[in-house]
Amino acid sequence: MQENVMIVGQVAKKKFLAALLAGLLAFGGIAAFFGLTTTAFALPLGGMGDFYVIVDELEGTGFKLQPQVGETGNADAAPMVRNLIDKVEIKGLTIYKDLKLPTGKWIRINIKAPSASIQGLTQDARFIDANLAFTEMSIAEKNSDDFTENWTHNADTVTITDAKIVTDYLFQNFVSLNGAKISIDNIDGPDLIE
Numbered sequence: 001m002q003e004n005v006m007i008v009g010q011v012a013k014k015k016f017l018a019a020l021l022a023g024l025l026a027f028g029g030i031a032a033f034f035g036l037t038t039t040a041f042a043l044p045l046g047g048m049g050d051f052y053v054i055v056d057e058l059e060g061t062g063f064k065l066q067p068q069v070g071e072t073g074n075a076d077a078a079p080m081v082r083n084l085i086d087k088v089e090i091k092g093l094t095i096y097k098d099l100k101l102p103t104g105k106w107i108r109i110n111i112k113a114p115s116a117s118i119q120g121l122t123q124d125a126r127f128i129d130a131n132l133a134f135t136e137m138s139i140a141e142k143n144s145d146d147f148t149e150n151w152t153h154n155a156d157t158v159t160i161t162d163a164k165i166v167t168d169y170l171f172q173n174f175v176s177l178n179g180a181k182i183s184i185d186n187i188d189g190p191d192l193i194e
Contacts, residue, residue, distance in 0.1 A: 050126070050166050052191060056092025058160040060085040060121070063134070065153040070124045072168045080124045080168065082148070085158065088118040093177070098190035108185045113177040120173025123165070127193050130163030166193050 050072060068082035095111045134155035141151050 050168055050193075051095060051097040051170075053123075053163070053165040053167055053170070054092075054094040054096075055090055055130075055160060055163040055165070058088060058090045058158070058163065060088045060158045060160075061156065062086025063155040063158040066148050067151060068124050068148060070168055072126065078126060078168075080126045081128070083121070083123045083125060085121040086119070088116075088121050090116040090118070096191075098187065100190070106187045106189055108187045108191075110183045110185065111177070111180060112183075113180040115178045117176045117178075118172045118174065120171075122169070122171040123167050124169035125165050125167045127166035128163065130165070131161040133159040 062085060064084040066082050066084075068080045069077045070080050072078045091114070093111075093113045093116045097109045099107050099109065101107060134157065136156035138154050139152070140154070142149065144150050
């Protein structure tokens with residue numbers, strides 16, 4: 001008795017191996033492209049250390065300052081101040097970050113805008129060098145288990161001029177950077193403010 005054998009399909013070994021080899025070469029080419037264009041370095045460079053904010057003039061409403069402990073590029077928990085501002089108008093904004101590349105060279109990534117509008121600004125800063133002016137300012141202290149509420153500084157408005165701020169956290173609900181320019185410069189080493 002003979003069994004009926006049905007052949008559904010065949011694998012053409014030569015065509016299969018050629019397609020597999022072409023796919024592996026294409027995948028290797030994509031990986032090499034990402035490596036050569038430094039896209040592969042984008043992930044480990046994010047969120048590392050201080051960045052700098054330079055402001056010619058900032059006008060803000062609904063200002064609150066409170067103590068904060070946050071992470072920096074050098075420490076898991078460092079003392080800072082948290083600035084909370086409801087609405088902000090900025091003239092002459094520069095934000096920059098110094099990064100060490102795997103090759104050992106340093107670059108600076110710059111974001112510059114002649115003006116900016118921000119709603120819901122939260123910023124953790126560890127150094128502020130600026131001229132400050134407040135209206136309806138109050139400083140309050142209370143007995144609380146939460147140290148961030150033990151001391152607060154509030155003002156209806158804040159004006160900041162000629163500011164250089166070292167910050168490790170920056171968040172905005174909404175931001176508009178008018179005329180923004182992004183550039184990368186080669187530098188000898190990082191900007192250090194201890």
